[in-house]
Amino acid sequence: MKYIINENHYFEPGTVRITVTSNQHHGKVWQHTHGFYEFVYIDKGFSLHSYNGKSSVLTSGDLFAIFPGDVHSYNSAYHTDLYNCLFYLEDIPGLREEILRLPGIDWDRTHVEDDCLPIIRVPLNERRDLVALLERIKWERNNKAIGWELNIKGLLINFLITYSRLLTAARTSHPDENVHESDGRGYCGYIYSTLRFVEENYSRDISIKDIADYTGLSADYLSKQFKAVISMTPTEYVRKFRVAKSMDMLKSTDMSIADIAAATGFGSISLFSRVFKQNIGVSPAAFRKE
Helix, strand or coil: CCEECCHHHCCCCCCCCEEEEEEEEEEEEEEEECCCEEEEEEEEEEEEEEECCEEEEEECCEEEEECCCCCEEEEEEEEEEEEEEEECHHHCHHHHHHHHCCCCCCCCHHHCHHHCCCCEECCHHHHHHHHHHHHHHHHHHHHCCCCHHHHHHHHHHHHHHHHHHHHHHHHHCCCCCCCCHHHCCHHHHHHHHHHHHHHHHCCCCCCHHHHHHHHCCCHHHHHHHHHHHHCCCHHHHHHHHHHHHHHHHHHHCCCCHHHHHHHCCCCCHHHHHHHHHHHHCCCHHHHHHC
16 A cells, blocks of 8 residues: 655645755655655664665665555664655756756666666765755745745755765765775775675574675674664664565565575574564554555
8 A cells, every 4th residue: 555645745836846855764665656756864763665676775875765565664763763855856957857866866767777776875075065955945945035946956956966976976886995094084984895796695594693704804894894884783784674675575586585584694484573573563464465
């Protein structure tokens, strides 16, 4: 079951349809869809997110796009502070085609793999500027100073260019290679290495020591830095990543719950069921039925 959001909830009739909202999610936000474009930036906290039937773990610093008509929801959000940038491209008609030529903003759905855009992890040194830009769009909408509609269009274009640059950089760089702590970006490399290791090894029995050995750090040091950036320990992240993968399997396969528990690295069906219910609020069997 899903619900459709009415645009009048966000845009006043007769005004430009561009806005930014800031919200805190805690618990569950039900499946919904809408007719406008949406960018989501996770400022703090973490959540399991379902988008077009595929689940992922969201943490602070994540930025991603949602297309009109696409279905998404939030599960097990834990004090998740986020920004939503909502807009219609039709409201900047003179620049629409030029915007769509920006790298990463070719929104022809036939060219989008897996029916969604990737999640960008915004580098630590760029998050403050991104939040300031979102706050400026929000201020213009709320205060409606002279020329606000013209200014908010320019700010949206600035935001889309920023997104395009971040996505291009993420696709062409390897943040875990040739990065040193002395340049202030070292922690980012370790975090990316940890995330990749979990993604590639979640189905087997892995420990914090395995992850630390892979990154070349001590377990205590890695845990401290990972929690500072992601707002959870590596062990917590592994558990939530496994739950996200199991959600996909429950929805898209006819595998037994026992086989899914084994395939996602839980080891036993009792542990899987307990952790799944703690995070999602229902048992795996109930989730599949719903």
